[in-house]
Amino acid sequence: MRVPAGDSFAAASAEADDATGESHVKIAGLPEQDLPLEIAHLLLIDVVGYSKLLVNEQVELLQSLNQIVRATESFRSAEAAGKLIRVPTGDGMALLFFHSPEEPVRCALEISRALQEHPHIQLRMGVHSGPVSRIPDVNDKTNIAGSAINIAQRVLDCGDAGHILLSKHVAEDLTSYRSWQLFLHDLGECEVKHGLRLHLFNFYKDGLGNPEVPEKLRRVRRGHGAAVTTRPIRAARLLGELGDYELLEEVGRGGQGVVFRARQKSLNRTVALKVISLGQWASKAHLTRFRREAEAAASLEHPGIVPIHEVGERDGSCYFSMKFVEGGQLDEVVRRTPMSIRQTAELIAKVARIVHYAHEHGILHRDIKPGNILLDAKGEPHLTDFGLARLLETESSVTQTLDVLGTPSYMAPEQAVGNNAAVGSVTDVYGLGAVLYQLLTGQPPFAGGTTYETIQLLLETEPRPPRLLNSKIDRDLSTICLKCLDKDRHRRYPSALALAEDLERWLKHEPIQARRTGIFARGKKWVRRNPARALSAGSLVALAAATGWIVWKSDLIRQPLATGIAVLPFENLGEQKEHAAFADGVQDDILTKLAKIGDLKVISRTSVMEYRGKRNVRQIGDALRVSHVLEGSARRSGDRIRLNAQLIDTRTDTHVWAEEYDRNLNDLFAVQSEIAQKVAQHLHAKLSATEKASIEERPTQDLIAYDFYARAVSMIAGNSFNESKQAELLDRLRQVPAPAAPGSKEIATAKFAGN
Numbered sequence: 001m002r003v004p005a006g007d008s009f010a011a012a013s014a015e016a017d018d019a020t021g022e023s024h025v026k027i028a029g030l031p032e033q034d035l036p037l038e039i040a041h042l043l044l045i046d047v048v049g050y051s052k053l054l055v056n057e058q059v060e061l062l063q064s065l066n067q068i069v070r071a072t073e074s075f076r077s078a079e080a081a082g083k084l085i086r087v088p089t090g091d092g093m094a095l096l097f098f099h100s101p102e103e104p105v106r107c108a109l110e111i112s113r114a115l116q117e118h119p120h121i122q123l124r125m126g127v128h129s130g131p132v133s134r135i136p137d138v139n140d141k142t143n144i145a146g147s148a149i150n151i152a153q154r155v156l157d158c159g160d161a162g163h164i165l166l167s168k169h170v171a172e173d174l175t176s177y178r179s180w181q182l183f184l185h186d187l188g189e190c191e192v193k194h195g196l197r198l199h200l201f202n203f204y205k206d207g208l209g210n211p212e213v214p215e216k217l218r219r220v221r222r223g224h225g226a227a228v229t230t231r232p233i234r235a236a237r238l239l240g241e242l243g244d245y246e247l248l249e250e251v252g253r254g255g256q257g258v259v260f261r262a263r264q265k266s267l268n269r270t271v272a273l274k275v276i277s278l279g280q281w282a283s284k285a286h287l288t289r290f291r292r293e294a295e296a297a298a299s300l301e302h303p304g305i306v307p308i309h310e311v312g313e314r315d316g317s318c319y320f321s322m323k324f325v326e327g328g329q330l331d332e333v334v335r336r337t338p339m340s341i342r343q344t345a346e347l348i349a350k351v352a353r354i355v356h357y358a359h360e361h362g363i364l365h366r367d368i369k370p371g372n373i374l375l376d377a378k379g380e381p382h383l384t385d386f387g388l389a390r391l392l393e394t395e396s397s398v399t400q401t402l403d404v405l406g407t408p409s410y411m412a413p414e415q416a417v418g419n420n421a422a423v424g425s426v427t428d429v430y431g432l433g434a435v436l437y438q439l440l441t442g443q444p445p446f447a448g449g450t451t452y453e454t455i456q457l458l459l460e461t462e463p464r465p466p467r468l469l470n471s472k473i474d475r476d477l478s479t480i481c482l483k484c485l486d487k488d489r490h491r492r493y494p495s496a497l498a499l500a501e502d503l504e505r506w507l508k509h510e511p512i513q514a515r516r517t518g519i520f521a522r523g524k525k526w527v528r529r530n531p532a533r534a535l536s537a538g539s540l541v542a543l544a545a546a547t548g549w550i551v552w553k554s555d556l557i558r559q560p561l562a563t564g565i566a567v568l569p570f571e572n573l574g575e576q577k578e579h580a581a582f583a584d585g586v587q588d589d590i591l592t593k594l595a596k597i598g599d600l601k602v603i604s605r606t607s608v609m610e611y612r613g614k615r616n617v618r619q620i621g622d623a624l625r626v627s628h629v630l631e632g633s634a635r636r637s638g639d640r641i642r643l644n645a646q647l648i649d650t651r652t653d654t655h656v657w658a659e660e661y662d663r664n665l666n667d668l669f670a671v672q673s674e675i676a677q678k679v680a681q682h683l684h685a686k687l688s689a690t691e692k693a694s695i696e697e698r699p700t701q702d703l704i705a706y707d708f709y710a711r712a713v714s715m716i717a718g719n720s721f722n723e724s725k726q727a728e729l730l731d732r733l734r735q736v737p738a739p740a741a742p743g744s745k746e747i748a749t750a751k752f753a754g755n
Contacts, residue, residue: 037131037132037133037146037449038098038131038132038133038134039098039129039130039131039132039449040085040096040097040098040129040130040131040132040144040146040148041096041097041098041099041100041101041103041104041127041129041170042094042095042096042097042104042126042127042128042129042130042132042148042149042152043094043095043097043104043107043108043125043126043127044089044092044093044094044125044126044127044152044153044155044156045065045069045092045093045094045095045111045123045124045125046089046091046092046123046124046125046126046156047061047062047065047091047092047121047122047123048122048123048124048160048161049122050091050092051091061120061121064118064121065092065093065121065123066093068111068114068115068118068121069093069095069107069111071114072107072110072111072114073106073110074097074103074104074106074107074110075095075107078097078098078099078103081099083097083098083099084096084097084098085134085144087143087144092123094144094149094152095107096132096144101127101129101170101173101174102174102177102180104127104170105127105164105166105170105174105180105203108125108127108164108203109164109205109208109209111123111125112162112164112208112209113208122161122162123161123162124156124159124160124161124162124163124165125156125159125163125164125165126152126153126154126155126156126157126158126159126164126165126166126167127152127155127164127165127166127167127170127203128148128151128152128155128166128167128169128170129148129167129169129170129173130146130147130148130151130152130169130449130450131146131147131148131449131450132144132145132146132148132149133145133146151167151198152167154192154193154196154198155167155198155200157192157193157216158190158192158198158200158214158216158217159210159214159216160210160212160214160215160216161210162209162210163202163209163210163214164202164203164204164208164209164210165187165200165201165202165203165214166184166200166201166202166203167198167199167200167201168198168199168200168201170201171184171186171201175252176331176371177332181250181251181252182205182249182250182251183203183204183205184201184203185201185202185203185204185211186201187200187201187202187213187214187217188200188217190216190217190220191220200217202214242262242273242275242314242319243312243314244264244265244266245260245262245263245264245265245271245273245319245321246262246263246265247260247262247273248260248261248262248263248270249261251272252329252371258274258275259272259273259274259275260272260273260274260275261273261324262321264309264321270324271309271321271322271323271324272306272321272322272323272324272325273319273320273321273322274319274320274321274322275318275319298311298320299361299363300357300358300361300363302354302357302358304350304351304353304354304357304380304381304382304383305354305357305358305382305383305384306322306323306325306374306382306383306384307322307323308320308321308322309321309322309323322384325374325375325376325382325384326376326377327374327375327376327377327379328374328375329370329371329372329373329374329375330347330370330371330373330374330375330381330435330439331370331371331438333375334370334439339439341440341470341472341473341477342507344436344439344440345436345477345503345506345507346503346507347381347439348432348435348436348439348499348503349499349500349503349504349507350380350381350500351368351373351381351383351432351435352429352432352496352497352499352500352503353496353497353500354381354383355368355383355428355432355496356495356496356497356500358383359425359428359495359496364423364424364425364427364428365383365428365431366415366423366427366428366431367385367407367410367431368383368410368428368431368432368434368435369407369409369410369431369434369435370435370438370439371385371407372384372385373435408446408451408454408455408458409434409444409445409446409447409454410431410434410435410438410444411430411431411455411458412426412427412430412431412489413430413458413459413487413489414427414489415427416455416458416459417459422489424489425494425495425496426489426490426492426493426494426495427489428496429484429492429493429495429496429499430484430485430489430492432484432496432499433445433481433482433483433484433485433492433499434484434485436480436481436484437463437466437481437485440466440469440470440473440477440481441466441469441470441473442469442470443469445458445463445485446458446461446463459487462487463482463485465478465482466478466481466482475516476506476512476514477506479512479514479515479516480499480502480503480506480512480514483514484499493514498513501513502514564600564601564602564603564624564625564626564627564628565594565600565601565602565603565626565627565628565629565630565679565683566602566603566607566608566611566620566621566624566626566628566629566630567587567590567591567594567602567603567605567608567629567630568587568608568611568612568620568629568630568631569583569584569587569608569609569611569612569613570583570584570586570587570631570632570633570634570643571583571613571631571632571633571634572633572634572635573633573634573635573642574634574635574636574637575637579634579635579636582634582636583633583634586632586634586643586668586672587605587632588605589669589672589699590630590645590672590675590676591605591608593672593673593676593694593695594676594679594680596691596694596695597676597680597685597687597691597695598688598691599680599685599686599687600680600683600685601626603624603626607624608624615631617629617631617648617650617653618650618651618653620650621650621651622650626650627649627650627651628647628648628649628650628656628683629647629648629650630645630646630647630648630675630679631645631646631648632644632645632646636665639664639665639666640662640663640664640665641661641662641663641664641665641667641668641671642660642661642662643660643661643663643671643675644658644659644660644661645658645659645661645675645678646658647678647679647682647683656682657678657679657682659675659678661674661675669698669699673695673696676695677692677695
């Protein structure tokens with residue numbers, strides 16, 4: 001894939017810090033800056049032989065490719081959800097998905113299927129997940145940068161026509177789904193540009209993709225004098241029939257082995273056969289750990305532990321056969337059929353008793369996670385994969401080299417830091433708590449974009465209380481879960497049995513033994529984890545407290561009146577300029593009604609007019625020394641009015657009350673009275689019967705006279721009248737028939753006469 005400068009990735013480069021793996025993006029021509037990163041699942045598509053085509057052939061081919069890609073369900077779904085970025089790359093394109101690592105793989109399969117009808121288009125595709133940043137290019141279009149781009153490019157470069165190559169990171173994510181496991185074929189490591197070594201997987205199924213080893217890997221291995229077949233594409237192809245076992249299908253992958261559904265020919269029974277992933281090329285440490293797993297599991301006889309039938313070695317490959325449990329892994333089962341909270345508690349109580357049985361026989365599991373808990377057809381749990389198991393009484397060289405083994409999202413802190421001396425039965429209690437958390441909330445207690453990020457979260461942060469993620473969880477069950485996940489191993493349940501018994505108490509509605517962590521205990525734990533931050537925070541708090549006391553005692557802060565209010569000029573939303581007088585009239589009338597309430601301090605109209613159009617209520621409240629302001633808008637259209645009123649607390653800049661009114665013009669005075677009473681109610685102002693009657697009283701029955709009155713007052717207040725306008729308005733006002741009650745006409749006439 002070659003990218004034209006200024007049009008795509010060439011504008012940016014990513015550098016990975018050797019110690020942390022974190023990405024810091026530098027943009028060419030700009031000073032170094034940190035850009036926000038997000039995890040993207042990238043599909044890079046490259047047209048093979050593109051540079052050898054004529055220009056018109058290149059254009060036609062890219063147009064066809066665009067149509068094929070846009071027609072895929074994966075593309076359309078992601079685009080409709082706003083979770084897709086498409087970047088042209090000259091001889092192909094890059095698609096960035098943001099929901100799941102399955103998305104780019106599904107899209108690649110759909111593209112491969114469509115290409116069967118376009119044999120003249122030869123593509124190679126690469127998939128990787130990692131951090132990227134969105135940046136604008138020279139044309140102000142969205143571009144991308146980040147370490148994930150470089151790695152995805154290197155993955156793509158290793159392939160030939162038809163290949164769908166995956167990085168190890170993506171392949172490991174896909175192994176969480178049994179539906180993908182059969183089609184992931186381990187190619188091993190390959191050295192690419194700048195000495196970077198990538199672990200690649202070839203993805204193909206049902207005639208889609210390219211099953212051949214990429215030429216680049218063949219060439220590298222021939223250069224080292226190794227046969228092309230020294231690394232198998234697929235374990236089943238290498239092993240074929242392994243002794244007495246006929247391999248039927250691959251059903252799972254773990255840290256040390258591949259699991260097949262197999263038929264034991266001598267007994268004609270279906271078994272699960274676990275074979276070391278690297279076969280005869282495994283190191284001594286791999287083989288020793290593998291044998292330890294078989295030894296640990298075979299010594300346990302419990303209906304909840306998958307039994308071992310046979311342990312063997314053939315042609316340098318270690319294997320052992322187990323009972324095949326029909327049903328599936330816990331994570332797959334709950335993905336299809338979610339469990340209730342009660343079912344979850346019952347299940348973990350059963351698994352905890354199984355784990356306790358293993359502990360009684362001197363064996364730790366060390367990798368308890370949903371994928372290692374199998375549910376049979378009756379829904380009963382079976383614990384499997386003792387790949388990290390350790391005999392409690394044994395201190396072997398294997399134990400001493402188990403630096404950080406386990407699954408990060410379910411790993412106890414003592415495992416994450418490689419403190420093997422601290423690993424014990426409470427380590428498995430943590431794993432049980434992590435699985436309980438996953439089932440209750442739908443997510444693990446800690447999950448970062450990378451393994452490093454997940455471990456950092458595990459060591460430096462506390463899990464969110466399950467009740468915040470699922471309100472149906474009660475406090476006691478949340479307390480049980482969080483006790484298991486305590487970073488201090490001494491504060492967890494002392495045994496898996498103690499956890500099981502507390503869950504059973506909860507199921508029987510009895511008081512539980514666990515106690516919620518108080519605020520002081522949580523603070524103490526945070527201080528222990530962050531002593532430097534705690535010291536800085538304490539100093540800042542002390543300084544802030546001293547400063548606050550000094551300011552409070554000084555005259556720098558003037559306290560607003562407890563029930564003071566200012567009615568700000570209402571915004572005119574009408575189309576005609578003369579409607580501004582109508583908006584001013586609404587403000588004036590509401591202000592007048594509020595002023596009749598003796599329990600309120602209302603700022604005069606003259607004082608608030610200078611704040612027309614200004615909306616910084618904190619500054620207004622401080623300047624006028626009021627605790628609240630009333631602002632709003634008014635629109636008049638024919639005989640309809642629309643008023644909007646909002647009561648705001650100036651001390652917090654928050655809305656106390658708001659309402660919209662869409663009424664007939666005849667209801668204007670009633671609406672103004674209602675607004676005034678609502679304000680008084682929310683300010684807890686006492687309203688006497690006389691004051692209430694005064695507020696509800698109509699100032700006039702003549703709306704035409706009121707309109708002239710409002711316009712006149714607005715002109716006078718704004719000093720915008722002249723003699724000709726005054727004469728015209730006065731003449732029109734005098735032509736209005738006398739209203740049913742004295743009011744607006746007389747007032748307006750008097751005001752004009754006085755001016």
